[in-house]
Amino acid sequence: MLGIHQRMAELWTIQKKRPLTDEEQKEMIVCLEANAKRAWKLATLENLSLVASMTNDTAWLHEICRQIETLEKTCS
Template identity: 55%
Template sequence: MFPYHARMAELWSVAKKRLLNEDELTEMNHCLELNAKHCWQLARLQNESLLASMTGDTEWQHETCARLEELQITGKVTYGDAR
């Protein structure tokens, strides 16, 4: 879990009891944006891994799996030479 996930859960819990103020709403939107970016990166890498597997490109699949692991650990992913 990344910090923005924890903060998003905290803000969601607060919102169950009262309306979020303007600063909290802004913060929630930032958390949601980061979460969406993370989800799209994850989906892209999973699709790349599947495509690499289906085409028998083991080198690409290993690179993609390394990027998936990097995303899961750091929350960020670097792209070397994009395909």
């Protein structure tokens, strides 16, 4: 799990019991932005892999798959 995901889970749990402080709210926004950026990057790579597959560009497909694997490793 990425540190941002762990912190986001902590903040979410805290906010169920009490309102987040201003600093905690800022942290939550940073976590949400980082999560969204990573999600969009992964979605883009997955779409590009589909295009590479449909055009039979195996070299490009392998490069995209390598990038996907690298990105996914950062979450394990």
